[in-house]
Amino acid sequence: MDIRKLEDWYQKHHRKLSFRMTQNPYHIWVSEVMLQQTQVDTVLPYFERFIQKYPTIDELAIADEETLHKDVEGLGYYRRFKNMHLAAKYIKDHHQGIFPKTYEEVIALPGIGKYTAGAIMSIAYNKPYSALDGNVIRVLSRYLGNPHDMREEKNKKVLDQYNQQQIERSTPEVYTQAMMELGAILCRPKNPKCEECPLNTSCFAYQRNEMQSYPYLSRLKEKKNEFYITLIIHHNEGVYVRKRTETLLNGMYEYPQFEFESIASVVQFLEEKGITLVFHGESSTYQHIFTHKIWHMIVCHVSLVGKPDSDWIWITIKDLDNIPMSIAHRKISIFK
Ligand code: SF4
Structure with a gap:
């Protein structure tokens, strides 16, 4: 050279x-x-x-x-x-x-x-x-x-x-x-x-x-599809979030989400924990593409009857901008 x-x-x-x-x-x-x-x-x-x-x-x-x-x-x-x-x-x-x-x-x-x-x-x-x-x-x-x-x-x-x-x-x-x-x-x-x-x-x-x-690059494996029900849980002038402990996006905040096939399964899962969801209007869908996987999210706006889950943290809507949140959830509108 x-x-x-x-x-x-x-x-x-x-x-x-x-x-x-x-x-x-x-x-x-x-x-x-x-x-x-x-x-x-x-x-x-x-x-x-x-x-x-x-x-x-x-x-x-x-x-x-x-x-x-x-x-x-x-x-x-x-x-x-x-x-x-x-x-x-x-x-x-x-x-x-x-x-x-x-x-x-x-x-x-x-x-x-x-x-x-x-x-x-x-x-x-x-x-x-x-x-x-x-x-x-x-x-x-x-x-x-x-x-x-x-x-x-x-x-x-x-x-x-x-x-x-x-x-x-x-x-x-x-x-x-x-x-x-x-x-x-x-x-x-x-x-x-x-x-x-x-x-x-x-x-x-x-x-x-x-x-x-050049360069020769063999085909990548297909991305894995993951399906979530994501809850925007409204309470007073704020919402609930949780801090991720999983390897992916560790330490970032997100809206509580559940890897379940249907909204009914989430309702039942939370009912068993003494939490009742009250739905506000229609759900919407969001998608986020990572390197190896795709999150498909059905987003529901809800409020709660009962005590929130122990790892959910209440935060004002104004303060949402001040916490670290992945783009996957940042792009979800918190307005119904
Ligand atoms: S292929 Fe790349 S290294 Fe070769 S001449 Fe073109 S720009 Fe230069």
Whole structure:
């Protein structure tokens, strides 16, 4: 690979993103965590607000968990922020609040895998550690004409080894960012801008006009369908919510919901607990698509006769905006 051409291209053409104009490892860490599964344009305002609110790792470490959840509401995949919070506490306690400098210490932090460790080590410390994300997989599988299934770890590993060889011949901080940027703005999934690409003279896919054949990704398993009866339980000027303890969306609030086939089953289930539901008008349906599953929700507005369930928490309608809630439920109208 012509590393010099790639790096020159990056210096001239990269987007001036706030988290790409810093070598502060804390800022790079936050941005990389936010960018996992989330688009750059969505991340930018969150990143800026977050760094303003938590300017140091120590401040992040002592943040209230619920407030932190609220600060990242809308980005999805909340477990990554839970891990980030844990890692910040660990850095505060074991590294005096200073982001560690060795690969071994970085990858030992909660929620930091090989990709994130490689990104931080190369961008913040200019050390040659490969950072292979989805964009770089696309660039390299096209560039090398690698026909293997990139859902399989063993095939990604081959690209990772190649990426490692290249970064060892380069200026790591520039190389990593150049590959990410190339994947984002030129080597796009559809309609790559190969004419502008600094790698085009030696790109296998471009030379054969086979860009769309790479990367090869086998079909994903079908998403699992889950069916819920979701209750907006009105009481005085508020509603009841519960805090999730399940792995998915752990710590986020939601309206009480039941994985039952019919409203009648929920009525019977709650009757047995001494709770009678009074229905207000027609139900409505909502859907939310996660990576691996789809929630189908029948939403009913109700009020209660009897004591509420012990894990339901009453909250005013005004305060609903101040608690962390997943988008799946945030989009449900609480008005009948
Ligand atoms: S030439 Fe096209 S396909 Fe090849 S790396 Fe560049 S943008 Fe991607």
